[in-house]
Amino acid sequence: MAHVAKYTKGGAVRLTMHYERRQDEKGDYIKFGNQDIDLSRTHENYNLAPVRPGGQLAFIKKRCSEVQCMNRDNVNVLCDWVVTLPKDLPEEKKKDFFSYTYDFLEKRYGPENVVSAYVHKDETTPHLHFAFIPVVEDKKTGQKKVSAKECLNRGELRS
Secondary structure (H helix, E strand, C coil): EEEEECCCHHHHHHHHHHHHECCCCCCCCCCCCCCCCHHHHHCCCECCCCCCCCCCHHHHHHHHHCCEECCCCCCCCCCEEEECCCCCCHHHHHHHHHHHHHHHHHHHHHHHEEEEEEEEECCCCCCEEEEEHHHHHHHHCEEEEEEEHCCHHHHHHHC
């Protein structure tokens, strides 16, 4: 099972906190929605993507400055594929499943656009959050630009 969504800069802030399992000032993990996070298993989570200097938000800001990106609040600067682990997969193949999924998505959207790829094993169903900046080539100018609408169009979702 896979799901994809697009997020603005404001949504990206909340999502990066969720990916990293950031803690608030009291030391409690920040939860979003009705998630059931088993804190005793949070240490099993891991990131398949390279660690970004300055963190995920700094990387998003830097990458958006390197390509054409409209300076508006409603621009979707982050996309997130959530890929769920199949229930019948043997234990010894689970890590490979996430690794192959990461390799496929990294190749598809470009390693230079990958923000993070966190595997969450502390929720009800293990899953991968593959976060990336939707960079495409402008058909008129040939320049690279941020466009979630063009990156995740109907044809992309079909294939």
